[in-house]
Amino acid sequence: MADPQSNFAHCAELVREADPDRYFSSLLAPEDKRPYLQALYAFNFEIARVRESVREPMLGEIRLQWWRDALQGEARGDVRANPVAAALDDTIVKFRLPRQSLVDLIEARMFDLYDDPMPSLNDLEGYCGETSSSLIQLSSIVLNDGKDAGTADAAGHAGVAYAITGLLRAFPIHARQGQLYIPADILARHGVVREDIVTGRGGPGLKSALADMRAIARRHLDQVKTLRSTIPSAAKPAFRPLALIEPYLKAMEKRDYDPLHTPVDLPQWRKIWALWRGPF
Numbered sequence: 001m002a003d004p005q006s007n008f009a010h011c012a013e014l015v016r017e018a019d020p021d022r023y024f025s026s027l028l029a030p031e032d033k034r035p036y037l038q039a040l041y042a043f044n045f046e047i048a049r050v051r052e053s054v055r056e057p058m059l060g061e062i063r064l065q066w067w068r069d070a071l072q073g074e075a076r077g078d079v080r081a082n083p084v085a086a087a088l089d090d091t092i093v094k095f096r097l098p099r100q101s102l103v104d105l106i107e108a109r110m111f112d113l114y115d116d117p118m119p120s121l122n123d124l125e126g127y128c129g130e131t132s133s134s135l136i137q138l139s140s141i142v143l144n145d146g147k148d149a150g151t152a153d154a155a156g157h158a159g160v161a162y163a164i165t166g167l168l169r170a171f172p173i174h175a176r177q178g179q180l181y182i183p184a185d186i187l188a189r190h191g192v193v194r195e196d197i198v199t200g201r202g203g204p205g206l207k208s209a210l211a212d213m214r215a216i217a218r219r220h221l222d223q224v225k226t227l228r229s230t231i232p233s234a235a236k237p238a239f240r241p242l243a244l245i246e247p248y249l250k251a252m253e254k255r256d257y258d259p260l261h262t263p264v265d266l267p268q269w270r271k272i273w274a275l276w277r278g279p280f
Contacts, residue, residue, distance in 0.1 A: 011042035133159025139238035242279035
C-alpha cells in the first residue's frame with residue numbers, strides 16, 4: 001500500500017498530463033490545498049476517461065460501479081491500493097465532502113458510455129451541473145476548510161459555462177466517436193441531423209448551432225460574474241479555470257475555424273497568464 005504522499009503525487013502527475021488547465025489553476029491555490037484539489041481533479045479524469053479505456057459500454061458500467069462502491073464503502077478488494085481512490089478518500093474525510101455529490105457525478109457520466117443523443121439544453125445543463133459544477137463546488141469546500149462556502153449558485157453557472165466550452169473544444173473527437181453532446185433541440189432548430197456530424201459533412205446549420213452553444217456558455221459565464229460577490233476569497237481559486245473560457249470561445253470564432261477538424265487550444269504561456277489574471 002502506497003503512503004498518502006505518493007498517492008497525492010500520483011494525482012498531481014496525472015492531472016498535469018491529462019488536465020493541464022485545471023492543473024495550472026491548482027498551482028495558484030494555497031500550497032496546503034493543492035494536493036486535495038488535484039485528488040478531486042484526478043478522480044474527475046478517471047471517470048471521464050472510462051469510455052476511452054473500455055471496448056464496450058458494459059465494461060464501462062462495471063468500472064463506474066467500482067468507483068461508486070469505493071465511495072460508498074462497498075468495493076471488493078483493497079480500494080487503498082488505487083492511488084487516486086486513496087487520495088480522494090483522504091480528501092473526503094479531511095474536508096467532510098458529501099460523498100453523494102461524487103456518486104451523482106459518476107451517475108451522470110453513464111451517459112458518456114453510449115451514443116445516445118443529448119435530448120435538450122435542459123438535459124445538457126443538468127449533465128454539466130452534476131459533473132463540472134459539482135467539481136467546482138467540492139473544490140470550494142476544500143478551499144474553505146471543509147465549510148460550505150455559499151457558492152452553490154455561482155458554481156452551478158460556472159460549471160455549465162466551463163463544461164460547454166470543453167465539449168465544444170472536444171467536438172471533433174466526439175463527432176468521430178459518434179457522440180453528440182449538442183442538444184437535439186438546438187440541432188433540430190438549425191436543421192442539423194446526426195449524419196451531418198458523424199460523417200463530417202457539417203454545413204451552415206451546424207455552425208449556427210455551435211454559435212448558439214457559445215452564446216449559452218457566455219450567458220452562464222455572465223451569470224457567474226453577477227454572483228461574484230457571493231464567492232468568498234478563499235474559494236476563488238476553484239473558479240480560476242473560467243478565465244480560459246473566453247479565449248477558447250474566441251478561438252472558435254476565427255474565420256478559418258473548422259469545428260469538425262480544428263482542435264482548439266492555446267499556448268501554455270497564454271493559459272498561465274489568463275489563469276493568473278483570473279476570470280473576474
